[in-house]
Amino acid sequence: xxxxxxxxVIRDLLVVLQRNKQVKITHLIYKANLSNNSIKxxxxxxxxxxxxxxxxxxxxxxxKITPHGNGFLEEFNKIKIFSESYGL
Amino acid sequence: MVFTLSLGDFYxxxxxxxxxxxxxxxxxxxxxxxxxxxxxxxxxxFFSFAFLAIAISFVFKxxxxxxxxxxxxxxxxxxxxxxxxQFQYMQLINFLGFIFYKTFNIIGFLILFFIITxxxxxxxxFLFIYFSIxxxxxxxxxxxxxxxxxxxxxxxxxSHFYENHKxxxxxxxxxxxxxxxxxxxxxSSFIFxxxxxxxYLIGEILLLIGFFCLLINQIKLKRQSKDKNRNKNNYEKTNxxxxxxxxxxxxxxx
Numbered sequence: 001x002x003x004x005x006x007x008x009v010i011r012d013l014l015v016v017l018q019r020n021k022q023v024k025i026t027h028l029i030y031k032a033n034l035s036n037n038s039i040k041x042x043x044x045x046x047x048x049x050x051x052x053x054x055x056x057x058x059x060x061x062x063x064k065i066t067p068h069g070n071g072f073l074e075e076f077n078k079i080k081i082f083s084e085s086y087g088l
Numbered sequence: 089m090v091f092t093l094s095l096g097d098f099y100x101x102x103x104x105x106x107x108x109x110x111x112x113x114x115x116x117x118x119x120x121x122x123x124x125x126x127x128x129x130x131x132x133x134f135f136s137f138a139f140l141a142i143a144i145s146f147v148f149k150x151x152x153x154x155x156x157x158x159x160x161x162x163x164x165x166x167x168x169x170x171x172x173x174q175f176q177y178m179q180l181i182n183f184l185g186f187i188f189y190k191t192f193n194i195i196g197f198l199i200l201f202f203i204i205t206x207x208x209x210x211x212x213x214f215l216f217i218y219f220s221i222x223x224x225x226x227x228x229x230x231x232x233x234x235x236x237x238x239x240x241x242x243x244x245x246x247s248h249f250y251e252n253h254k255x256x257x258x259x260x261x262x263x264x265x266x267x268x269x270x271x272x273x274x275x276s277s278f279i280f281x282x283x284x285x286x287x288y289l290i291g292e293i294l295l296l297i298g299f300f301c302l303l304i305n306q307i308k309l310k311r312q313s314k315d316k317n318r319n320k321n322n323y324e325k326t327n328x329x330x331x332x333x334x335x336x337x338x339x340x341x342x
Contacts, residue, residue: 049127072126075313078123079123079127082119082309084256085260085264085305086249086252088132088203
């Protein structure tokens with residue numbers, strides 16, 4: 001199976017967040033097919049770039065997609081083809 | 089005394105070519121900056137700067153091609169002498185225009201080189217900048233040095249885009265590879281422009297075709313992303329309808 005690019009992993013995480021209103025980190029790991037360690041930099045990236053936000057519900061850490069994250073998903077194909085054509 | 093506005097040796101044809109190159113470069117820079125605003129990946133910001141620098145360089149080239157000449161007709165015992173003169177400040181504009189053209193062009197392609205080779209060491213970056221400055225200064229006396237420097241940079245860029253095409257095998261990667269290959273050939277042709285001005289014209293045409301390939305890539309990119317989004321929406325819609333049908337049939341069975 002072909003290894004996913006960084007952009008594709010971010011897309012997969014955002015798709016999980018878009019389909020569910022609020023998601024726990026364990027759910028994200030399971031749905032996006034990532035390991036406990038490998039998800040951390042991606043989560044940091046999503047939070048840092050305002051693609052997702054963290055909410056505390058019943059003392060549990062949950063994540064949800066932001067409008068900026070929705071914009072990313074709409075433009076994802078364009079970004080992917082652009083970066084692929086220039087090898088970025 | 090008659091004043092004439094001239095657009096360089098090729099009556100402005102080369103300026104039209106350069107204007108189109110500016111447009112294409114600005115489109116790519118805008119697209120890349122838009123991606124940077126979405127994902128905040130610095131690579132896209134620098135990529136945008138690279139194409140912006142290339143666009144600015146060609147603005148300076150057009151400016152340097154603009155020259156106002158004045159013609160003096162002296163009539164002496166049935167002999168007519170026509171003397172063409174260039175204003176002194178026009179010569180200065182011409183000189184500065186070419187210096188800025190070379191500087192911004194090298195900056196643009198050098199940034200692309202740094203992005204593609206993933207060079208992050210400051211020492212290496214300063215070393216490359218130092219050699220580029222030397223190349224620009226020397227090119228005041230020997231114009232071909234500027235083109236040789238660009239040929240070297242383009243050689244690495246073209247080989248990268250060839251590798252990229254080998255890995256992905258899409259029309260987009262092929263178009264980018266062809267574009268940079270044509271730019272490489274065009275700058276190789278510019279090396280010999282002092283021997284024959286036709287080399288300059290051939291180089292300009294190849295450069296235009298190269299940037300035209302990049303424009304086609306941008307148009308294709310927009311269409312492909314629209315098509316993919318449409319297909320995705322249709323897929324989701326049909327899945328929803330199927331899901332609803334299953335629910336209805338489930339209730340009917342109950």
